[in-house]
Amino acid sequence: MAHAAGGLAEGLSLSPEEIWSALEKDPLWKDWQEGRISPRDWHLHLSKRLGSKLNFDQFVEVWNQALDPAPIHEDGFLGKLGKRYRMAVLSNTDPLHVAYMETTYEFLRLFPVRIYSCRVGASKPDPIIYKEALEACKVRAQEAIYVDDVPSYARAAERLGMRGIVFETRERLWDSFREFGIDVT
Template structure:
């Protein structure tokens, strides 16, 4: 692949630089940990997921509808704490993005489907402000991938054409949408393959930079 004049890295958070925050596997663990009624819990989540992910349903309202619609032997804080602990850092990827941003003077934008409260927790806990310039997160902007409008919003906020950006994403469907809009989408399946794909685009890895937290 020929090198591009890359000015911006767009990246998903969950599945790229962090684990997913509240995905199917995390919810399955919640069912087991808190002995929830699995079918009912998953159906209630499904019915409000888009509202939750786009900031129209706050965390406490989500908990009212999905978990605490009946009495529970555990507290809201117990459940909120469990939700927060599902997030972990992919340190190699954070180091890589931080390194590339610094060396090539790139701007970095997060383009992610996340609820408002969990996104704020993740931004603060993992010090994402250290390497992310703009947060285009569904819970903040009221749009959700794969809606093309959220990709266009990210480019508008950064004031760059699609051709000047690469996009790192672990869900292939979202990569396909990005490519249809002219973005150079990289399907992230692991650190080594993504590092190689970036090198092919003229963004070689520099060694010796520590993660920014």
């Protein structure tokens, strides 16, 4: 999000850090992430709040700069896992990012189930979004492993009966998979 904050900060008296802080604390942030605000209304809201002069198309371009296109694993690893296990992406994200990711990131095809907060109307750590993923994957919580780089999100999955892994490095992730009996070769 730092990239997007930098783009939003252009021409403003706020630093990218101040922009990001304002976004995180914005009273409408959760509504945006959970799909209760349209992209155009979010653009208008932020333009007024931050004093931005970006038109909607410019805003969308800058907003999507927040996304990091580098997956944590190469397609080969994910492809092997996908042949043996049901895999899903569970993401707190907005409609603009979903549209961009779905048309840009090839690795998403390796996840047949993609659960986005803006489509479900709930975001992590709300149990609703995890239950939606379990239902879509047709598995019970006790059969699922949930990986996230946010510890509180992994703990929320554990409270529902899933096995949670906090992603830190690829090597630690593989070790955790092995502990749970998942073949990573």
